Amino acid sequence: MRPEQPISNLNDLKGSLDNDDDDIVYRPSFLADIPLPPPLPNDESEAAHDQLPNIEEYKAQVGPTSTDNNRCLRICLITSLFVVAIVVSLTVGLVVGIEEGIELEEDTIERTPTTPVASPVEPPVASPVAPPVAELPTLHPDVANRKYEMEEIALAEGWSDLYSLSTPGTPQNRACTFIAEDDRQLPIEPTLELKERYALAVLYYAWNGDQWRDNLFWMQYNHHCDWMASLQDDEGQPVSVGVVCDMDQSVTSLYLAGNEMRGTIPREIGLLRNLFELDLSGAQHLESGEDGIPWQDMAQLTKLQTLNLANNNFTGMIDPRLNALKTLTTLNLSNNRFYGIIPAAIAANLRELSVLNLEYNQLGGTLDSLQDCVAVAILLGGNNITGTLKNEIYSSWPRLETLDLSDNQLEGDLPAGLFAMETLTVVDLHGNQFSGPLPDVISTNSQIKFLALQENQLSGSIGDKLRYMTRLEHLDLSNNALTGPLPEDFSMMSDLRYLFMAFNDQFTPGPIPASYGSLMNLVDLSLQQTNRNGKIPTELGQLTALQLLDLADNDLSGAIPSEFGTMEKLQFILLKDNMLTGTLPASLLELTRLAILVINDNSFSGTTNELCLEGGKFAIETMDVIVSDCGDLACECCVCCNTAEGNRTSECVLSVWFNDVDPVYSPFYRYQRGFYAFQQTEVEYPSFEDEGEDLILWIDDPAAPIDIDGDGTVNAEDSDADGDGIANDADGDKDGDGTADFQDEFDSNPLETVDNDGDGIGDNADSDATDATVGDADGDGIGDNADGAPEDGDLGDTDGDGVGDNADEFPDDPTQYDTDPGDDAGGIRKD
Known part of the structure; x- marks a missing residue:
């Protein structure tokens, strides 16, 4: 079995293939569509016939008629006919011998269409008659016989239906042709090897195998357990993709993630009864078809432990017959178009389930159907689930470590009991309609690493409720209605990487706490629109891991600290809409990774030309845009927020710069940001549902641990489906x-x-x-x-x-x- 690391882009791993000849294209020995000539005549039988005289030749030999001659003629004629009958019988015997496996040269065998009967044989005609011209067969007779036998076996064993087998061009019909022509020449018997080879051939044709991103040596003459490639993951560990078998040469894993399959899932998938893993994620183009997903046949895969159909175009309802897969530990149907309610049978019968991932579908209903779910990770974000988070539901999740209910329509207060669960480490409830204050009990849970509650209607003061969450790495409370002072003491959160409090404009006015400078692992800090005033603390210069600093839309004053130059990983600085003054510090030139600098609507003076080169280019190679006030602040490479007459431009006055606030999550890893997204928009708060004027996306620092699935991007759900090294959202x-x-x-x-x-x-x-x-x-x-x-x-x-x-x-x-x-x-x- 492959390691748990999900690998979605086969091309990114191809460099590790143990094959130096990349130009070789392996193809199966298909001859189905190539007409072959009929068999050559049997030279020996033709020669034997030529030695027998015809009637005219015989008459010429015996001379005029007489009684003796006539008698002799009759005897000789009967004898001749008897010899002809013997020759015909021998020829029939040869044909039967061929059918029984006697190996004779094809050019020495004459197939006889009928078996002679006992009635008298008509004498041969005096002159040869040209045989009728027949159409050339599509298949060689030997292949046609094998194909017919294959179709009979597949029908008799219930592998496929009669229509699919007998209709030219169907995956099943083409698979029978492949088996018939296959150089491996398996006996046409209902063996496990033949059944699995046939099923895999059906899948290949059903999914347009000739257009896959990587052929993975499918349809070759060797054993189908060799239809795979041994690659390496991001950490250099071996990973087998394609067909993986056990010691008994039976298929146990079918891993084709991100291989650009197209089509529908045929019912023959159910023939692979020994499958432990079926991963078809990231194909993008697999769909349900008119007959839907063959849930009934997939329910026959009773040994299945991993079923991953994520990132495709499947639709319809999730079938409760999945409850037959009692050994299932991972069910991932995310990023499709499934609708309806979640079948209660999933929680009731799948008692080995560890990961339930149904994110980003169109599922509705409430959470009641998941009562008693035993999964370790429940991921339901991006659906239409309504209702409240009832105590009797979450209290019945005994092993729960990860809960993602984001971007649904849940409402009510945050349940205190949820945060008292000792196993819980990840809580993502953002993008709902939860209201009321943070529960007091939240401070007693020291296990939570990830807490995302942004974009709700939470109110009240935070106080010291977060102080003792010592393992917290990600905290996002932005876009709520929180009040009271901004929390100052995060000293016990030494692992904190992501701190977002933005868009809570009812916080009590006050300065940025200097204690934030002690959060040495902090990567993102956003305090936009939080009523901050006073000077920017120089202690922030100690945040040497920081990549994003967002202090926009506050009342900050004074100059930009020169200590900013020590934050060598800083890529994005947002300081717009404050009351900052002075000149830009020369130390900004030390920020060799700086990409975006937004400083408009302040009172800076002097010049930013140190950041500019001749021709409007930037002195920092990574720089993409500087948004500034022009006039008192000279800038030859800036996007200016005022006209030559000094008037303010509406693009700068009304726009809100904001960045992506929903990092990517994989159940095998932790939450991490996949990319930075900034948008200029005229809405009060940045909702990605509102269309803005400009969208700029940036790939994160490659040195940071952001590549969750090892495919060159950061989304375990195949954010780089086309394999070009650019995340889909940016591509x-x-x-x-x-x-x-x-x-x-x-x-x-x-x-x-x-x-x-x-x-x-x-x-x-x-x-x-x-x-x-x-x-x-x-x-x-x-x-x-x-x-x-x-x-x-x-x-x-x-x-x-x-x-x-x-x-x-x-x-x-x-x-x-x-x-x-x-x-x-x-x-x-x-x-």
């Missing part, structure tokens, strides 16, 4: 060339990404990519080296693939450019 790649649109100068051309000389021609098509005056002599937008008529501007590029129409065999297809001689298939253009 717009219209032309599919692996470069995100915001980085792609030719975002509609899969052949081009950059134009170094700025002549409008991508470097791949540009005959001189360093000279803007060389490369497109006729000005038709096609580089001279790709232009069949470089002096004719009227010969364009209709399909935009970078190849001139006169040189393009497929001028209307942007994915095809030229052909190899005679194969009528597009390929890479050959100059």
Whole structure:
């Protein structure tokens, strides 16, 4: 079995394949669609027939008629016919011998269509008659026989239905052809090996296997237990993907996560009765189809421990027949379109369940159906669940460690008993309608590491309720109606990494506590719109792990401390809408990772030109934007928030800069931020449901422990489904060339990404990519080296693939450019 680390991007791991010949494409020995000629005639039988005289030859030998001659003629004729009958009988025997497995050369065997009967044989005709012309068979007769036998076995054993088996082009029919032609030549008998090989072939055809991201050696002549690849995870540990078998050569794991399967799940999945793990997550394009998911057949997988169908396009209701999978420990159906209520049978019968992940579907109803659920992690975020969190429900979760009910429609007070559970370590209730104060008992739970209560209607004072949560790493209370003083003493929370109190504008006014400078592991600090005043404490400069500092929309005064320059990992600084003064400290140039600096609506003076280079570029390589007031503060590379006349621009006055407040979670790891998202919007509070003017996304510091699933991104639910190294949320790649649109100068051309000389021609098509005056002599937008008529501007590029129409065999297809001689298939253009 593979390690618990979920791996979603097979391509990211391919470098560890023990195969140096990456150009070899393995293909099965399919001949189903290639007509074969009929068998050659049997040379021996033909020769024997030629030695027998026909009637005319015999008459010429015996001369004129006489009594003796006639008698002899009759005798000889009968004898001849008798010999012919013997030859025919021998020929039939040869055919029967072939069917019984006698190995004879195909070109020496003549198949006889019928068996001779006892009635008199008509004498042969005087002259040969040409045989009728028959259509060429689709399959070789031997293959056709095996395929017929395979269809009979599959029908008799109930592996597939008659229609699927007999209809050309269905996955089942194609799988029978594969078995018939398979070089392995398994006996057509109802063995476990034949059943599993047939089932896997059906899955391959049902899921468009020829278009998978990684073939994983499927459909090869070797044993189907070798249809897999041994890869490495992010920590260098071996991981087997594809088909994994036990010592008895039976399939126990089918792991195809992120392999771009398309289609529906066929009922033949139920034939793999020894499966312990079925992981089809991250395919994106698997769907339910007209007949829905074959829950009844999947319920036959009674040894299954992991069922992962996350990140696909499945719909319909979750079938209560899943209660038959009594050994199931992980059920992950997240990020699909399932609706209806959660079947009560899941809680009632799945008594080995550890992880129940139904996040981001369209499930409704209340939590009542999950009473007595024994799961360690219950993840239901992003659904339409209503009602309250009743004591009798959560008190019946004896092993609960992780509870995620975020982004639902739950209401009522936060139940005190929930926070008294000794096993609980993760509580995510954000994005609901919970109200009232934080329960006092919350301070007694020293096990909780993650507490996310943002975007509710919580009120009252925090006081010392959080002080003794000594293991807390993530605390988010933003966007509530909390009152009283901002908590000052987090000294006992030495592990705290993420502290968000933003958008609680009813806090009692006061300074930023200097004690926050002792939180040495802090990565994110957001106190935006919390009524902070006074100077920014210099102690914050001690936060050397800090990546985001958000102090916007307060009443802070004084200068930016020069100690900011010691926070070497700082990437994002938001200080807008305060009363800060003075010049920008030169120490900001020490922040070599700084990407966003938002300082508008303050009273700074002097210049920020130290941060700028000639041509409006930034002195810090990672810098993307500086938003500032221009005028008293000179800035040649800033986005200015006032006009030349000194008027304020509405974009800056009304906009609210905010960052993503919902990090990613994996049940196998801890909550961590996957990326930073900032948006300029004109709403009072940043809700991602409101459309803003601009969305900027940033990948986190690669040195930070953010790569949860080892796929190059940070989302265990396959945030990088297309495998291009860019999280889905940040990824717009219209032309599919692996470069995100915001980085792609030719975002509609899969052949081009950059134009170094700025002549409008991508470097791949540009005959001189360093000279803007060389490369497109006729000005038709096609580089001279790709232009069949470089002096004719009227010969364009209709399909935009970078190849001139006169040189393009497929001028209307942007994915095809030229052909190899005679194969009528597009390929890479050959100059």
